[in-house]
Amino acid sequence: MHDDTPNARECLARQLAEAVAEALRHDLEARERVLLVVSGGSTPVPFFRALAAMDLPWSRIDVTLADERWVAESAADSNARLVRRELLQGKAAEASFTPLTSDAQTPEEGAAEVAARVAALPWPASAVALGMGGDGHTASLFPDSPELALALSTAEPVVAVRTPSQPQPRITLSADRLHQCPRHFLHITGEEKRVVLGRALAGDDTRALPVRAFLASPLGIYWAP
Numbered sequence: 001m002h003d004d005t006p007n008a009r010e011c012l013a014r015q016l017a018e019a020v021a022e023a024l025r026h027d028l029e030a031r032e033r034v035l036l037v038v039s040g041g042s043t044p045v046p047f048f049r050a051l052a053a054m055d056l057p058w059s060r061i062d063v064t065l066a067d068e069r070w071v072a073e074s075a076a077d078s079n080a081r082l083v084r085r086e087l088l089q090g091k092a093a094e095a096s097f098t099p100l101t102s103d104a105q106t107p108e109e110g111a112a113e114v115a116a117r118v119a120a121l122p123w124p125a126s127a128v129a130l131g132m133g134g135d136g137h138t139a140s141l142f143p144d145s146p147e148l149a150l151a152l153s154t155a156e157p158v159v160a161v162r163t164p165s166q167p168q169p170r171i172t173l174s175a176d177r178l179h180q181c182p183r184h185f186l187h188i189t190g191e192e193k194r195v196v197l198g199r200a201l202a203g204d205d206t207r208a209l210p211v212r213a214f215l216a217s218p219l220g221i222y223w224a225p
């Protein structure tokens with residue numbers, strides 16, 4: 001027999017979608033356009049589906065990414081492709097999406113163009129939905145990245161990142177830009193990430209666990225097994 005009961009991760013995704021929709025609605029009362037920053041990876045898929053179903057004035061909403069691999073949008077691991085496929089569907093297709101890649105060969109070459117595009121968005125963002133990897137990275141702020149110190153300190157909106165642990169070069173919003181939002185949401189699942197987040201909450205070394213850069217912001221932590 002088919003069981004239609006939503007599992008814990010689906011319930012979590014729905015609760016997060018409701019909280020993010022509430023943040024967007026709140027700011028839409030005062031502003032003509034609002035900005036939502038989302039993350040890639042596998043965790044946000046049910047969140048994107050739940051958010052896409054929300055009754056929102058999508059044509060007044062800008063969406064961009066916290067980070068991206070420097071790959072074509074047709075690549076299987078493109079975060080932009082994920083957002084278009086899972087979030088910008090139905091009425092949510094009326095949102096205006098700003099990707100973080102360009103035609104340049106490398107993120108270093110493309111960074112200035114992407115930075116100008118990002119800076120033109122309606123900041124501050126109404127909501128930033130972050131994920132976290134098992135190594136404590138969030139967005140593309142990786143512990144093993146030579147550009148981590150820059151990404152944590154620069155006032156530039158984006159930073160090109162090359163990380164030994166990752167197969168592709170990447171581009172990430174800087175910590176400064178990600179902080180330009182009154183509400184952050186951290187969406188993680190599974191026991192391994194719960195333990196990593198516990199270490200981040202208990203520790204003091206942001207270089208070792210970059211997610212720490214956001215623990216002092218107003219942060220809603222959304223975790224399910």
Ligand SMILES: O=C1O[C@H](COP(=O)(O)O)[C@@H](O)[C@H](O)[C@H]1O
Pocket residue numbers: 039040041042043044066067068069079130131132133134138139140
């Ligand atoms: O590389 C990335 O990983 C994190 C977490 O991804 P997940 O697959 O474990 O959910 C994500 O937040 C980030 O945006 C993405 O580029």
